[in-house]
Amino acid sequence: MQSTSHSFKDNARAAMANPTLQRAMGNMRHGFLAKRLAAIDRLPEFDALRDRARDIKNHALEHLDVYLEAWEAKVVSAGGHVHWARDAEEARRIVLAICQRLDARTVTKGKSMIAEEIALNPFLEANGIVPVETDLGEYIIQIRNESPSHIIAPAIHLVQDQIEQSFREIHTQFDRDRPLVEPRQLVDEARGVLRDKFIAADVGITGANFLVAETGSSIIVTNEGNGDLTQTLTKAHIVVTSLEKIVPTLEDAQTILRVLARSATGQEYSVYTTVSTGPRRPNDLDGPGEYHVVLLDNGRSRMLGTEFQDMLRCIRCGACMNHCPVYATVGGHAYGWVYPGPMGAVLTPSLIGVDEAGHLPNASTFCGKCESVCPMRIPLPKMMRHWREREFERHLSPAAMRWGIAAWAFLAKRPKLYRWVSGLTANVLGLLGRAHGSFRNLPLAGGWTLGRDMPTPQGETFHRAWARRRPRGTHS
Amino acid sequence: MSSSDSAASRPANPRVALFVTCLVDLFRPSVGFAAVKLLEGAGCRVAVPALQTCCGQPAFNSGDRETARAIARQVIDAFAGYDYVVVPSGSCGGMLHEHYSALFADDADLAARAGDFGKRCHELISFLVDVMGVSAVAARYAGTATYHDSCSGLRELSVKAQPRRLLASVAGLKLTELPGAEVCCGFGGTFCVKYPEISDRMVADKTRDIVATGADTLLAGDMGCLLNIAGKLRRDGHRVRVRHVAEVLAGALDEPAIGEPATEHAQARHTGV
Incomplete structure (x- = not known):
């Protein structure tokens, strides 16, 4: 089967814009879940x-x-x-x-x-x-x-x-x-x-x-x-x-x-x-x-002895996708190849390559529901993270994301500088947004504010407020 | 772990280090102060180590293991010497409690330190109930609230009954269960940046369920979910007030709810709603 996994984002967008598909997914959502729970209770x-x-x-x-x-x-x-x-x-x-x-x-x-x-x-x-x-x-x-x-x-x-x-x-x-x-x-x-x-x-x-x-x-x-x-x-x-x-x-x-x-x-x-x-x-x-x-x-024998071996326990029950909120939102075709949902997010990169299927292990909130229902106790989020690590090592992840992580990491590793930057950010955003309570638009948060507001920070960071209120309560 | 096990072995007035979390620090310091109030009320001696920034999840979940390790070591060093490390977030709590030791699997010494550190780390509300034996709070809240179970707290740290138990003791508060309370809100840390449209659709499903309960307040234990849910409710014009559960338990309601304009808050306080 020809893969369209590399177009996951476009596939997902089309799926979310398809009312018939959304209706079908809505029908699916509850049946499997309630029946599984009842069976397990017995x-x-x-x-x-x-x-x-x-x-x-x-x-x-x-x-x-x-x-x-x-x-x-x-x-x-x-x-x-x-x-x-x-x-x-x-x-x-x-x-x-x-x-x-x-x-x-x-x-x-x-x-x-x-x-x-x-x-x-x-x-x-x-x-x-x-x-x-x-x-x-x-x-x-x-x-x-x-x-x-x-x-x-x-x-x-x-x-x-x-x-x-x-x-x-x-x-x-x-x-x-x-x-x-x-x-x-x-x-x-x-x-x-x-x-x-x-x-x-x-x-x-x-x-x-x-x-x-x-x-x-x-x-x-x-x-x-x-x-x-x-x-x-x-x-x-x-x-x-x-x-x-x-x-x-x-x-x-x-x-x-x-x-x-x-x-x-x-x-x-x-x-x-x-x-x-x-x-x-x-x-x-x-x-x-x-x-x-x-x-x-x-490609399965290549998974033996690697961090993906546990995936070979999969018995194809589909519980992970039945319970996956991302699958429920975009449907199975968005994943672009044979195996959708959480099990596909791990298996597909193993079988057709992470270059082609790199989106799939990223398109998860790591909510952990899949692992919690997997009858074979496959640690699906952990393995998706392993794929993200391989992508990061091979510089396959998007440049903007890598740059963002690097800039954030630079600060996070320098607490004093971090404190200064976060303090300033909280001040500025707090001043700008306090009256309205939230921002409808915010630079660098365009994706977020497409469909939701960004709540305004209270204006002073916790660490600054703490140092002011309890000068002796901070331990360095 | 049962509450009696941990309660039996703990000091009467344990030294607790507060891991503030980057989102509470930047967006909502009142949650940090509410946490301190609750911890001190339970008999803890609270300190806030200065050399903390973030738990490292953005790197860890983006596949940048080296950065995640560097930040984890920094956190473990900064929080050495306390009886407990307490976090007002299930997500960061899960990172400290569950994932740090896995980051050092190739280094026995560090793995042991991370393992020991992880055992001392707790999410705030479950710490109060399971370790400190708190069963009620002296707070008051006029309203009907519904509660969203944040994923990591629920599935990595078994935070489920504890917040409900304490909320049941808040005078005036009626708690109504949220259908699908355990379904992810679509925040997902970097997920909402990488796949904003899917994330937005997921939070739309969540807020639809919240509004349908008729509750006037939505509570949860994680700033990520709260920012996401509050932002969606605001955009769609719903006036459901969104707060971290610690604020209500500590009676810390002076600040506007998350995403709420200052004027709307003042008006609500004035009319006593």
Whole structure:
């Protein structure tokens, strides 16, 4: 996917000026949050489970090589194939080669952020293969030619009218005057359209929430059952996934599953949790003819051993973005690449470079809400700060900001000079603004006073007033 | 930490160094004096070390680790020898308490000093309640207030119940809860400079919620949030009075509220509103 992360500011401005998007974001704001809280209230051991989930992933990441090789051996012994892909280009070519060998004309797809990351759909289309998204949200944005704006709710940026309009434009096979005002009517229409696609598809592609070393299985969670139809009805099931999804045992996956859905949608469990191990066996009633896993690195192994390793614990629940006030204000597309919100602010610079994605770790108030809700206890603000440090070291941060910090630091390191300058500033601003109480315009504060006033200082600094009132109360 | 643990081990009249914060120093010294009054009222002996400027957050959060370290060392030196360091800000408090030791992770001696320093640092209101055991204040306030939980105080220092507990003891004050009190106001330190439009939209959401409560006063424990919220309310013509919680708890109401014109304040005092 082509990044527009470098244009974050422009993207955000456009998003804030888009009333439909703002309406959609307003709808989103409360549902996820209340449901998550209710689910957690019903599970007193939730925080203890978060600790265990964190420890499981930390252990797996410390022994990534061991578990990946053990997992691969199990996949092979179950009759499956593992394809190691260094980058997006390799991953796309591996998928295409499998599809071409099977003469695939259409592929169905379960929801996969890795498929977004490697921009699989446009590549398949360019090679004459038709990809059909089968997750309702993904299907909606596919027919609208958009990208996901949220990692678990890809169409969260839309309101219902827009979906109705798109269905009427695309589903021309149906009566033009049919009613499409109830969510149920929209769902049923999509379901009917997709049913035929499932049956016609040659290859099914899904992602994976977990890879299990103990059994060589991949696990997906869905609420629509589309993943199961995608992967069981076809000649081949291709799992596109990335290497940090590995966990040692099924029990470990089960532990993490207990925090995943609760954090994501406030469900105790997703409606479907599907475990896949190898292709269809001779006595199986159904299942794919072949089972392939395309295991993507794409920069992740470079994060190991760095201050960003903890990010690889992420299980893509979306809680950080659900709770992020910046995400709620600008929406997911403003972030400009596959992963939005706080997790994207850390992951995107790791995967596509901080030169391109430098805005993202800066576009946070460090309010800390993301870290407080993360089921894997990922210290997201701390890692965003690490990116800011790298930007500062490499002189990537804007010159005006660097100059401002340098001038401020010069003073802050010289308390007597600082005292003199702050005293003068307080005097002058106090004199100028006291009658009005606040400034509508202030030099060097143009951004601030665009939409708010700047309250006036009281006129004398605390330190001067203190020295005057309590000459012996100051200790140097 | 529970209040009994820290109360048991503390001196009866501890020596407390006030970390004023750069925003209180420049914008609102009355908050510093209110803090001194509250601390002295709780039995503390208060000093104000002269060699303090800022906690270093602007550098720390801009990725300028070297400057942040230099300022942190300066602060640790200036505040050596006191029983406690108290800050009328959750944001600066979080910096001193949480982040200084991380800045010196590569230097065992400095990390130990920073760790010891961090343990002695407290946000003002939680210090009064949790360490000094204050459960009520002798203040009066005529009005209905709502309270915004500043992010760092809330999430780094667990400041939540303490201000509400003390406000409940203020005669005449009615406290009404703010929906979304824990949602960031959009200040974010350098964030409001780097992304002013997003920051402005966030504070607009916050002030909309504040106005909807019908409260005549908005309180919080951090000057950054207070300047942001007061500036937005003023611009939009709302007459909600904005004050640091310490001012109300100390009964320090002589100065106009944040962003309030002197005449409006005098008029309000006169009519007793």
